[in-house]
Amino acid sequence: MGSRLRELRQARRLSQRELAKRAGVTNSTISLIEQNSVSPSVSSLKKILDALPVSISTFFAGDEPAPPHHFYKASELTEIGDGHLSWRLVAARRAERRMSIIHERYPPGADSGEEMLEHDGEEGGVVIAGRIELTVGDEVEELGPGDAYYFDSRLPHRFRNRGSEECVIVSANSPPSFAEGGHEQHHV
Structure with missing residues (x-):
């Protein structure tokens, strides 16, 4: 890095x-x-x-766009986490992507950061395993397996794993906040 x-x-x-x-x-x-x-x-x-x-x-991922293909092996997902959190992006180098799909892993104690995140778009996800505390604006909710979320990403938000086991989430956001193809938007 x-x-x-x-x-x-x-x-x-x-x-x-x-x-x-x-x-x-x-x-x-x-x-x-x-x-x-x-x-x-x-x-x-x-x-x-x-x-x-x-x-x-x-x-x-580097600057090289990849030719589009339809299937991605686990080894082809691009790690964009911080070394503690794992956020693996599907089709990171696909030009003209219109959404971001992310396989997220939060180990116990993981936190997206004390500073609340805000960006354009919408995002949603489903908790696959473990538990996550999600703050959106003034609301705080703990979600478990099968629970889901969907919100306007311009609202301040934060993810924290306060539990003792890893939390796994599959999420999506649109427009693609982890952008390629010249669009410099971000989401973390």
Whole structure:
């Protein structure tokens, strides 16, 4: 992750200090990430990539669009999580994608970040295993296997696994927040 961030920062001729200023993080945060001494939270990584601007899927998958195909093996899903959370994106490099489908895994104690997430679009998902605490606006609900959610993504939201077992979710959002094909929208 560190070398990829350094490569993208240098390609845009930004110093660590300038990128930190644009992203609203400390200079030492950028330095530690680039040295692979720390893994940023998903929300921190999003802020940094928004400052470049680079989509999360481009950051992890590279810039090459893939020819469309209909089936994806588990090994072909693109990991866009933060090293603690696992978010595996289906068809990450497919150009002109109109939605994002994500296989999410939250280990016990995992959190999408203290800073609530907000972005354009809608999202929904179904809990496959475990439990997740989902905050949307002022509402907080704990969801378990078979429970689902659907909301306007412009509302502040946060995912937390307060349980003792891994939570698995299959989610979708539209428009694709982990974008390819030149659209630089993000969701984490």
